[in-house]
Amino acid sequence: MQDLNGKIAVITGAASGFGRELAIQCAAAGMKLALADRDEAGIGATVALLPAGTETMERRCDVSKPDDVEALAEATYGRFGAAHLLFNNAGVAVSGPTWTTTLDEWKWVLDVNLMGVVHGIRSFVPRMLAQGQPAHVVNTASAAGLVSPPGSSVYCVSKHGVVTLSECLHHELRIAGHPIDVSVLCPAFVPTGIGESERNRPAELADSNPDSAFYTEVLKKAIASGKLTAADIARITLDAVRDNHFYIITHPTIKKAIEVRMQDILEERQPTNTLRLPR
Ligand SMILES: NC(=O)c1ccc[n+]([C@@H]2O[C@H](COP(=O)([O-])OP(=O)(O)OC[C@H]3O[C@@H](n4cnc5c(N)ncnc54)[C@H](O)[C@@H]3O)[C@@H](O)[C@H]2O)c1
Known part of the structure; x- marks a missing residue:
């Protein structure tokens, strides 16, 4: 989608990090915005950063809840009559070894990171098809969706799920001849609020990994060390939408790790740990 001016963007996770920067840059490109997050105050803070005159619709929405996402789609079409660019972006992270990751964590992270994207697709893609105009869906996965670093299998499982879900969706839309990209x-690691995801954990899923300390520290250090900013990620993402790139790999240095993983699979050898951890 080359020309974003006047079009409608829907952004989940719009209260912080990538979602906030996507909102700022979509607004700068002349888009109208439907901003969704479970953090209403954070959405307000995002709106305060937008250029004067930006048309917005703000909505509290927990993406793990299909009814919330359906209500978001209804409200978006009620207000703007269309959606051209959907960012299924809301996400959370936890750390710790697989064997002590709690069932609450499996439920929380998979429901937000993977099912949140599923809900976005189920509520918006049929409406985008009916509106009959070109549209684009951007699903936020992670480098952790392309390789398998130790420290949070639940996060990696959720993000690998988002990658394959996006690939399947792409193929199905092409086969059906629909104008949705x-x-x-x-x-990879970018300093945002993702290291403080506990703020988003629902009270009913409070049981946390008792052995998370080592990997939590590693993750926080890695996130803090990220050289690109959330604004860089938003800029790279909007460029990729304009040029219709499917895989948006913001940190090209991870390509070596992807290649090593693929080679491990093809040669049926033991998986290589390409993440060097401080021990
Ligand atoms: N920052 C990184 O290093 C990094 C790297 C790869 C991928 N990601 C992914 O990028 C996306 C955005 O994360 P970020 O880095 O901007 O972190 P962030 O914590 O700054 O922003 C995440 C946003 O999602 C919202 N959110 C959390 N749970 C929600 C729910 N159930 N319903 C609706 N909103 C919810 C939060 O309130 C927050 O505003 C996530 O999917 C994350 O997994 C981040």
Whole structure:
């Protein structure tokens, strides 16, 4: 989608990090915005950063809840009559070894990171098809959706799921001849609020990994060390939408790790750990 001016963007996770920067840059490109997050105050803070005159619709929405996402789609079409660019971006992260990851964590992370994207596709893609105009869906996965670093299998499972879900969706839309493009965003570490995801954990899923300390520290250090900013990720993402790139790999240095993983699979050898951890 070359020309974003006057079109409608829907952004989940719009209260912080990538979602906030996508909102700022979509608004700068002349888009109208439907901004969704479970953090209403954070959405307000995002709106305060937008250029004067930006048309917005703000909505509290928990993407793990299909009814919330359906209500978001209804409200978006009620207000703007269309949606051209959907960012299924809301996400959370936890750390710790697989064997002590709690069932609450499996439920929380998979429901937000994977089912949140599923809900976005189920509520918006049929409406985009009915509106009959070109549209684009960007699903936020991660480098952790392309390789398998130790430290959070639940996060990796959710993000690998988003990558394959996006690939399947792309193929199905092409086979059916529909004018909807798909991208999957796969960044490595970027300083945002993702290391403080506990703020988003629902009270009913409070049981946390008792052995998370080591990997939590590693993750926080890695996130803090990220050289690209959330604004860089938003800029790279919008460029990729304009040029219709499917895989958005914001940190090209991870390509070596992807290649090593693919080679491990093809040669049926033991998986290589390409993430060097401080021990
Ligand atoms: N920052 C990184 O290093 C990094 C790297 C790769 C991928 N990602 C992914 O990028 C996406 C955005 O994360 P970020 O880095 O901007 O983190 P962030 O914590 O700054 O932003 C995440 C946003 O999602 C919202 N959110 C969380 N749970 C929600 C729910 N159930 N319903 C609706 N909103 C919810 C939060 O309130 C927050 O506003 C996530 O999917 C994350 O997994 C981040």
